[in-house]
Amino acid sequence: MxxxxxxxxxxxxxxxxxxxxxxxxxxIPCGTAKLIxxxxxxGGTDVIFRIVAxxxxxxxxxxxxxxxxxxxxGGNKGAKEAVKAKxxxxxxxxxxxxxxxxYFTGRVDFTWDAFEPVALLTRTPTIFGASPATPYNxxxxxxxxxxxxxxxVLAGGTLGSTSHFIMLLLEDATGIKLKHIxxxxxxQRMTALLAKNIEIGEINLAAAKKYIxxxxxxxxGITTEVRNPEAPKVMTAKEQGIDLVYGTDRGIVLPxxxxxxxxxxxxxxxxxxxxxxxxxxxxxxxxxxxxxxPAGKYRAHFEKTYAHWEKIAKMVGVYKRKD
Numbered sequence: 313m314x315x316x317x318x319x320x321x322x323x324x325x326x327x328x329x330x331x332x333x334x335x336x337x338x339x340i341p342c343g344t345a346k347l348i349x350x351x352x353x354x355g356g357t358d359v360i361f362r363i364v365a366x367x368x369x370x371x372x373x374x375x376x377x378x379x380x381x382x383x384x385x386g387g388n389k390g391a392k393e394a395v396k397a398k399x400x401x402x403x404x405x406x407x408x409x410x411x412x413x414x415y416f417t418g419r420v421d422f423t424w425d426a427f428e429p430v431a432l433l434t435r436t437p438t439i440f441g442a443s444p445a446t447p448y449n450x451x452x453x454x455x456x457x458x459x460x461x462x463x464x465v466l467a468g469g470t471l472g473s474t475s476h477f478i479m480l481l482l483e484d485a486t487g488i489k490l491k492h493i494x495x496x497x498x499x500q501r502m503t504a505l506l507a508k509n510i511e512i513g514e515i516n517l518a519a520a521k522k523y524i525x526x527x528x529x530x531x532x533g534i535t536t537e538v539r540n541p542e543a544p545k546v547m548t549a550k551e552q553g554i555d556l557v558y559g560t561d562r563g564i565v566l567p568x569x570x571x572x573x574x575x576x577x578x579x580x581x582x583x584x585x586x587x588x589x590x591x592x593x594x595x596x597x598x599x600x601x602x603x604x605x606p607a608g609k610y611r612a613h614f615e616k617t618y619a620h621w622e623k624i625a626k627m628v629g630v631y632k633r634k635d
Contacts, residue, residue, distance in 0.1 A: 338577035340401035345375040347564070349406045350390025352383040355498035356516045356598070360434055360562055361406045363594045367585035377404070383497055386410065386470040388420050395426050399569035404430070404578065408562045410473040412618055416625040417472040418632035424614045427565035430575055431582045432605035432613060434595060435559040438478050439546060440532040441515035441523070443508045451482075451533035451552045454512065458488035465490050468501045468513035474560050475501060475514040477621075478535070480628045485549075485556045505529065517542055517599025535559065542599065561603070561617075563610060575607050 347365055351357045358381060365377045382390035387410045394405035405427060415423035440451060448454040458465045467490040469476035475498070479490055493510050495501040505513045506528060515529065520543055523529035531546035535558040539548055549556040564582060566575060585591055586604040595602055605613055625631040 338401060338571075338573040340375055340574060340577070342375050342400075342402040344378050345402050345404060346380045347377050347404045347406060348390045348394045349379055349381050350383060350387040350394075351381065352497050352499055353381050356436065356518075356600075357406060357408065357498070357562060359598055360436075360595065360600055361564075363591060363598070364433060364582065364585050367588050367591045368581045371581070371584055373581050375402070386414065386419065386473045386476075386494075386496065388414050388472070391420060391422075394565075394567065395422055397567045399428070399567040399571075399574075401566065401570060401574040401577065403567060405565050405567075406562065407565050408474060408560050409477070409617065409621070410470075412614075412621055413474060413477045413625070413630075414472040416622065416631050416633065419472040424565070424618065426568055428568060428570045428575055429607050429610040429614060430564045430566055430578045431586075431607060432561055432563035432603060432610045433582060433586055434562045434600045435603040436516055436562070436600035437540065437559050438514050438535045439517060439520040439543065440482070440512055440534075441505060441520060442512045442530040442532050443505060443510070444527060444530055445508050446511050446530065448532070449530055450547060451549055451554055454532055455486045455488055455554075458486075458490065462489045463491050465512065466493055466510040467491065468493050468495055468504050468510035470495055470497060470501070477630075478514050478558060479512075480630060481556055481558060481624065482554070484624060484628045485554050518597065520546070520599070542596075561613070562600075563605075579607055 349358050349361050362379050365379050369376045382393055394403060397403035411424045414420050448457045467479045469479050469492060471494040483490060495504060501513050504510045517540060520531050524531045531543060533549045533552055534540055534546045535549055535556055537557055583604055586602045592602045
């Protein structure tokens, strides 16, 4: 009799599991969760997270995920909203290394560890884009020009964000000095670059392909280990004698205090999305790649990145913390 009862319970539990909607394990008190993307609509980060959110929603996630853009202050306005949100699973935050660089530069008083890591999702290389009016065609020529004209090459970026930090890394790797011009996001920086208001700026691979093919921009170099097949004519920085390998790593975190159940709930949903061939294809077309790292390893990745970048920030003189 006991065996019969046990078998019945097992069968009932199995049936309930099979019939449960995707992502229904955690008790999250909302029908729609807000994913704060702290940059404006249409930028590289916004596009990437909309692809991921759409895939998660189509898989039947509960709660559904709605992308909410809170732009301003180089990503920090949205971060300030996310860090004070309830840790109940109804608010998620789209994050990348600007959470670290903004802390270093003193723009916010918190960094990645003010959140609960859920998963690292993508990696996007940087292409140094230049106006076609510039007298240089690659990084080697840019460095030579900048050394003859210290502090005069106009480099666009968002102060305290990754687009600013990559220019600092270039300065540190080559010994040049640029004149940094701050813009509030990717769209504004691209507009300025295309309008020739600045000379160089970070551009993503998708934009690079489009504008390089139409001769609206030059691709001076890419920060990958080897050339990217999507832009085979753009030389790597390493090919040009510059020791600079870099990628913007985008992931999702929750407010501090979110339970392990809620973290695991979203981690499983995101892993499914990142393994979806259609998602991988869409991301590739946008110049990025699927790079899924679960919560525990994502935390370790943050710790390693923080330690490495802290040394660089101090070395190039942008570390403003008083600790």
